[in-house]
Amino acid sequence: FCGPSADQFFERVVSACQHRRSADVMQRLSPGDLVFIPCTEAAFIPGSVVDVGSDDTVGIELEPTASGQCERRRVPRGEVLPRFARGDRSTSQDNTSLMHMNAATILENLRLRHRQDQIYTYTASVLLAVNPFKEISGLYGEDQCARYRGKHIGALPPHPYAIS
Template identity: 30%
Template sequence: PRRPQRPTDHPPPAGEMGTKVNIIVGSHVWAEEPDVAWVDGEVVKINGDEAEIQAANGKKIVSKLSKLYPKDMEAAAGGVDDMTKLSYLHEPGVLQNLATRYELNEIYTYTGNILIAVNPFQRLQHLYDSHMMQQYKGAPFGELSPHVFAVADVAYRAMIHEGRSNSILVSGESGAGKTETTKMLMQYLAYLGGRAATEGRTVEQQVLEVRQPVLSHARQL
């Protein structure tokens, strides 16, 4: 049997929200691995400021203690719908949560009032039909599963109640899905606007008329 070692205090990794973490032999951690960014494993040996990790993929990794992130061994099997519910809010924990939800076709996840969308690279029509729009119309933010409609609904309600303009920022790398997300936002806003005619055009028609220049701008960004 391996001799127990005393906990070794060390500065928490960046992104650990200031929480001091003790890494000891037997701790389950995330360690950097060039091929896949992060791997999870168990600390099997500590030597000064370095640790040896037996990774889940079979590799043995040596890493600085200050570069290790604790792994939540009690994390929900299907992930969490809001990152603020994570026990450890750090890069590998966030990425693991997004990957877990993505495998279940849950492409939306909140971080507080920010919505993270992962491009599914496939059609998920059931997420955007009229029934789904009806579900999110007027629903309190966070009551239903994360969705782009929820963000649009909050922005629209705030605009109506406060009587002033509002905006939604859609940001991401090329190919991340900004254009499609903008389409869904405008489709939902048109739905909320109803079909009352103004100068012979319905609200939906007016919104869709300005959609093309908006989408062109989204592609350029």
């Protein structure tokens, strides 16, 4: 995706995400709410609200690390992004259907789909691809091409054949 139209598209997406982020942040936060907070190493990390301070900060308990350690942090309310619990680690084929559409939930959706070898995801009619760094059997070929031929976008899982 290149050219001036790409820049305009991404500006619109960022603007829409920022608008939705402002609305999401203004929602009432309560202890137990699931959230993301910014992290320099991992972009965003998941946690849950422990308390909401009168000083416009939020106490967050991060999800346990691999070693089982829990960490608590206090962050400015404006840095807290809501997240939706997916108990079964299901994903959305289209980012626009996420309950909370913000940078953190989009990245989380892409990460989970990548782990499940679902490397293509829509954001409306735009197809996003994440390099699997391996071959995924049955992803391409005449059978797949025929499967998508004549189908409307969204009728089948995201794939380059759906938009070609």
